[in-house]
Amino acid sequence: MRHTLAVLVENNPGVLARISGLFSRRAYNIHSLAVCQTENPSLSIMTIVVEGDSQVIEQVTKQLHKLVVVHKVTNLSNEAVVDRELALIRVKVKQETRLEILQTVDIFRGRVVDLGRSSLTIELTGDEDKIDAFVRTMKTYGILELVRTGRIAIARSES
């Protein structure tokens, strides 16, 4: 099963190496990893999607806690969360497919962010499934380039 871990770490050089080194050395499987500074500039948050059963996740969490640079590990899979990914997709476009593509982009609430003679660049946010579905549709037109951020997630506020 996939788990989303929010790992609050020090914002220092070498921290990413410590985290990624831990995962590779102990053969934990990272599905995606997104890093950014938090509102506190001395801390970063890493959103790590990791594959494994509950025992593996327990070990990952404990091993992460052992790193001095790690302040907090939250398993967001146990909580109600909002999660998002951002994708940028450049698709081949022809006169006769242009309208179709634009309509699809609209349905998925994406945005066209760049326009070329024979290609379109689309920005799309959403959860993984939504982006997967969009990517599948675009494949029929021909994807020239695709980048995805990996999942970022945040716990929902209590109502």
Place this chain on the structure above:
Amino acid sequence: MGNVKQDLFVARDPEFTWEDEESLARCKSKYNGARALLDMLEKEGVELIFGYPGGVLLTLYDALLDSSIKHILPRHEQSAVHAADAYARVSGKVGVCLATSGPGAANMVTGIANAYMDSVPLVVLTGQVPTHLLGTDSFQEVDITGMTLPITKHSYLVKDANDIPRIVREAFYLASTGRPGPVLIDLPKDVMAAEVTSSCPEKVHLPSYKYFSKGNAGQIIEAAKAISMSKKPVVYAGGGVITSAAGLSLCQLIEKLNIPVVTTLMGIGSIPSTHPNLLGMVGMHGTVTANLAVNDCDLLIAVGVRFDDRVTSGLKHRFATKAKVIHIDIDPAEIGKVVRANIPIVGDARLVLEDLLPKVQVPETSAWWNQLRAWQQEYPLRYEQNGHLNPQMILEALGRIGGEQAVVTTDVGQHQMWAAQFYPVKVPRHFITSAGLGTMGFGFPAAIGAQFAKPDSLVFLVTGDGSFQMSIQELATTVQYSLPIKIILMNNGVLGMVRQLQKMFYNERFNQIQLHANPNFVKVAEAYGVKGLRVDKPEEVEPALIKAIDYPGPFLLDFAISPDEVVLPMVPSGKVITEVLGGED
């Protein structure tokens, strides 16, 4: 052309670009990183460091001349780490070692890994190229913090000299608290010369670092209930018992409850070898009784252990299958890592055992003891006395003659296992061995570190001819510092442990185990100024040991051992205890 080449070389050599009179004078006159570092080490109570100099360390070595800290010069950086490691294990203090950048730092890697595996508190100092050359593949540059990420508890690359006081403080705190381990501080050359205006922080501020000391009270009550109700309990004690000084509490517990105890290799010394409740070492070369006890118990009380595969045979699902497991450890990540614990208790072993003691009721274990005593009768640790010089006999004699306060360090191989089996260890921190990493070459520098920790104690090194030659250059160190170490060399002319495995599991297809060109070790010792004596016959053992002990300086005893001796019993890796080899006659 020739000149250009020479200039290039000079330009790449820090000794030429950095050691001009002017820069030396400049950094000497101010309170620089090097002095701040040494002041901090003094504040942390450091009395001696094991180190080896080099280009980027010149400022530091210059400052050392004015410091109260004693510097010991082993003959290899790996030895410096091992010596600091054993110094820490014997004294209970943090060991400190130092090496120059590049090759010096790289030579320390094995030593750091060794200390990490056995949870030894070390502060490892490495020189580094000046900050402006970092990342440029400059002369003698290696990314030592990167290389040691998986084998350090934490590490620092100091970029600002004003961080030195804080970092040193943190390093000692991290190395010695919680589960101890090595902490590395990488010190660029310019940082050591730069002026320091900051002062020593009052307190360590590490909000992200926590460790447990007292165990959870509810869990302790659960454990007490489980123990009181058990019929076949066994304590499985490891290095954590020694680290937390829990030996006495553990003895009180097993005596009050009359329950048996087995130890790991790291746990040797936690319980005196003569204690009637001690069933011996558990695992691959443990006693049959210790292994059968763990296999058959209904309650395994694991204290300061990590279920290493030398104990479990790597068969976590077939290990102690009938038992409920209480796991007491200071490192939460060890709990559930290998074997599921029914009652996990995270905390310091001594504090947990102290809390546990008044809460437990004496379980009914007489039937269990009958069984255990029967096994002990049936499967004693034994060896064949065949008129030859048996290694086991030497170790027993050493135990008799050496006295209870002697410290023994070992190398790695058959001699190590024989020492674990046959040398009677009475006191914690008196049996020093490379357990987790199994590092040949550890024993001799470890003996040096041990002797510095206990200048007035007898220190024995039990080594093999393979291992000894990995650190043989330290003969010079023992002479230079007049360390009266007694070297017990089990000389079988082979890499005995590997030979044993080839003999038992590879149809005696021996390969690369013969040490053909072994020197005359007595002569080598004498060349360094160490006394030596060859011993061939059983009746010479005791007089030789007495002679070596009575001699005021270092002494090497070269014991002629047969290469055919084997370490038994043996549970081959990947096999369960019931498949033990050599348990009975």
